[in-house]
Amino acid sequence: MRPTLIPPRRFSGAGVALIALAFLPVLASPLFGRDKEERKELPAEKQLRDNPIVKEKQCITCHTIGNEGGTVGPNLNQVGNRRSADWLRRWLTDPNAVKPGTKMPNFGFSERELTALVEALSRMRRDINVNALLAGGTPVEKGRRLFENYDCAACHRIGREGRFVGPDLTWVGHRKREDWEARWLRDPPAYKPVTFMPKFGFSEPEIAALTAFLHDQQGQANTKSRRWEQTVAYYLDLPAKERGKLVYRRLACWSCHGEDAAGGIRNDNQAPDGVTPSLRKALAVLDDAALERVIRDGSRAGTLDPAAPAPFDCPAYAEAVDESELADLILYLRALAPKKKKWSFQ
Amino acid sequence: MNRVAFARRLLAAALVPAAVLTAPSAFAYTVKEPAEGGAIAGVIRFADAYPEAEVIKVSQDPATCGLHQTLEGFVVNADTKGLKNVVAYIDGMTSGKPFPETSGLELNQEGCRYEPHVQVGFFEPKALTRVDDASGVALEIVNGDDVFHNVHSLDADGKTLFNIPSLPGKDATKLLPAAGLYHIKCDIHPWMSAYVMLVDHPYVAVSNDVGMFRIENVPPGSYKLILWHEELGRVERDVVVKAGEDTPVEIVIGG
Numbered sequence: 001m002r003p004t005l006i007p008p009r010r011f012s013g014a015g016v017a018l019i020a021l022a023f024l025p026v027l028a029s030p031l032f033g034r035d036k037e038e039r040k041e042l043p044a045e046k047q048l049r050d051n052p053i054v055k056e057k058q059c060i061t062c063h064t065i066g067n068e069g070g071t072v073g074p075n076l077n078q079v080g081n082r083r084s085a086d087w088l089r090r091w092l093t094d095p096n097a098v099k100p101g102t103k104m105p106n107f108g109f110s111e112r113e114l115t116a117l118v119e120a121l122s123r124m125r126r127d128i129n130v131n132a133l134l135a136g137g138t139p140v141e142k143g144r145r146l147f148e149n150y151d152c153a154a155c156h157r158i159g160r161e162g163r164f165v166g167p168d169l170t171w172v173g174h175r176k177r178e179d180w181e182a183r184w185l186r187d188p189p190a191y192k193p194v195t196f197m198p199k200f201g202f203s204e205p206e207i208a209a210l211t212a213f214l215h216d217q218q219g220q221a222n223t224k225s226r227r228w229e230q231t232v233a234y235y236l237d238l239p240a241k242e243r244g245k246l247v248y249r250r251l252a253c254w255s256c257h258g259e260d261a262a263g264g265i266r267n268d269n270q271a272p273d274g275v276t277p278s279l280r281k282a283l284a285v286l287d288d289a290a291l292e293r294v295i296r297d298g299s300r301a302g303t304l305d306p307a308a309p310a311p312f313d314c315p316a317y318a319e320a321v322d323e324s325e326l327a328d329l330i331l332y333l334r335a336l337a338p339k340k341k342k343w344s345f346q
Numbered sequence: 347m348n349r350v351a352f353a354r355r356l357l358a359a360a361l362v363p364a365a366v367l368t369a370p371s372a373f374a375y376t377v378k379e380p381a382e383g384g385a386i387a388g389v390i391r392f393a394d395a396y397p398e399a400e401v402i403k404v405s406q407d408p409a410t411c412g413l414h415q416t417l418e419g420f421v422v423n424a425d426t427k428g429l430k431n432v433v434a435y436i437d438g439m440t441s442g443k444p445f446p447e448t449s450g451l452e453l454n455q456e457g458c459r460y461e462p463h464v465q466v467g468f469f470e471p472k473a474l475t476r477v478d479d480a481s482g483v484a485l486e487i488v489n490g491d492d493v494f495h496n497v498h499s500l501d502a503d504g505k506t507l508f509n510i511p512s513l514p515g516k517d518a519t520k521l522l523p524a525a526g527l528y529h530i531k532c533d534i535h536p537w538m539s540a541y542v543m544l545v546d547h548p549y550v551a552v553s554n555d556v557g558m559f560r561i562e563n564v565p566p567g568s569y570k571l572i573l574w575h576e577e578l579g580r581v582e583r584d585v586v587v588k589a590g591e592d593t594p595v596e597i598v599i600g601g
Contacts, residue, residue, distance in 0.1 A: 056513070057511060057513070058514075061493070061534065072533065072534055096506045100505070101504065101506055103498070105509040105510050105511040106508070107510075107511050341577070341578075343397060343577065343578060343600065344578055344599070345580075345597060
């Protein structure tokens with residue numbers, strides 16, 4: 001009698017296990033508050049969270065402080081390492097003047113509040129012992145230690161860690177050249193005056209290590225598990241073009257082509273005017289198959305002066321996207337083009 | 347001339363940013379009650395098929411915002427196929443009936459939605475509030491939710507006009523400095539969207555649940571009527587208003 005019962009039982013057990021496995025990446029994701037083990041909070045972090053102004057204005061709706069808070073804006077845990085008191089004051093006084101279009105509202109802080117907040121935020125820092133971090137290991141390992149200690153993940157994402165304030169760096173080594181990364185890290189605002197990325201004042205050995213680490217990021221952070229963006233996107237059941245927007249961000253298409261593919265980002269020696277073109281022009285002339293080819297195989301930028309260093313080309317992303325992501329990305333790009341509306345007054 | 351009113355007018359004129367303006371410059375309007383006016387009676391409706399209301403899944407604060415939200419880009423009455431939230435106004439009116447008595451502009455945030463979704467206000471001297479150096483029509487922003495919202499207004503080019511916090515259970519006031527259209531959204535709950543149209547004369551109306559609107563007491567004459575809808579954009583119609591009569595305006599979409 002028993003043996004006849006075993007097969008269905010086994011089957012249902014396997015089914016439960018399969019369902020559990022399918023949800024594992026979702027359950028383990030930060031969305032469900034079960035990220036890896038809690039990091040140890042610094043006293044300044046707890047103090048900032050308990051600061052009456054921070055409590056009253058509910059800063060943690062958007063910002064993570066210590067181990068709590070939202071992900072709409074940057075993590076504030078090491079903001080004192082990357083922003084000067086002067087910058088913090090300018091930012092808090094009028095965020096839109098510093099970063100036009102920012103999501104951060106103008107709270108209209110009083111002088112007293114500004115002083116208190118700048119002081120509290122400036123204390124949000126960790127001592128970074130550069131010599132210790134640069135001692136031992138391969139250049140990539142040194143770079144990883146710097147990346148972690150400078151808390152680059154406050155704004156940048158690699159694999160499933162970090163956020164979308166700055167470009168996603170999961171594939172950065174795949175799309176940038178080392179000389180560019182070094183040039184960028186030395187002085188971001190000199191390269192792109194409107195950038196939100198601060199000048200950290202890295203030493204040359206630090207830049208060499210960070211560049212090695214960044215150049216090593218060729219998507220391996222994503223290969224061990226289901227992709228985070230996919231997990232989130234499919235979980236939320238976003239429309240395809242919204243998923244495409246996540247792909248556009250993940251591949252950091254926007255770091256060269258701008259938000260909403262408007263172009264205009266500096267690219268020295270690119271014809272005709274030294275900036276990346278708006279993708280809208282390309283979208284008007286390329287059909288989906290041609291667009292897919294460009295994304296997969298890359299394309300060469302036109303050159304102004306053959307004697308000068310070449311401009312940056314659009315790299316080949318064939319290895320970086322799968323079929324469904326490519327389809328979503330194209331849908332997103334198509335939706336950017338001035339669309340013929342289905343309904344109109346006429 | 348009233349010196350205070352004159353000073354206010356000067357101040358307001360100095361504060362008008364060109365970017366916001368879609369209507370003529372401030373306070374060109376004088377009250378001159380029409381002897382016998384006519385009305386513009388309008389309807390905006392779909393000929394046959396009409397767009398379904400878009401429902402999205404909520405990504406933030408589901409306890410307060412719910413699991414789904416219905417977007418209000420197209421609010422169409424199933425029986426009349428009439429389109430709600432179309433703003434209709436006469437272009438460039440410089441004189442006519444007095445401004446209506448209003449209780450001021452209010453924008454409520456309730457369940458992570460704005461109420462009302464589309465509203466009109468009047469940019470007129472007596473509606474102006476002055477706070478410190480700023481002057482404008484006050485928009486009272488009420489947060490009935492237990493979550494934080496930001497109130498971010500953008501012009502037609504997507505440039506930020508203002509972006510202020512709205513804390514749970516607290517009211518905030520924002521002065522709208524000029525006539526024109528204000529788009530308002532929340533960056534934390536990106537489906538939230540509202541529009542305020544400030545007009546510098548009283549000949550304006552918004553289409554109702556069945557897609558109809560009425561502009562009353564219009565001095566007889568020929569006018570350009572402008573209709574605006576957030577998804578459909580802008581359209582103009584020439585209208586001739588006769589004393590004591592209704593002038594029908596019918597806009598049929600599709601078909």
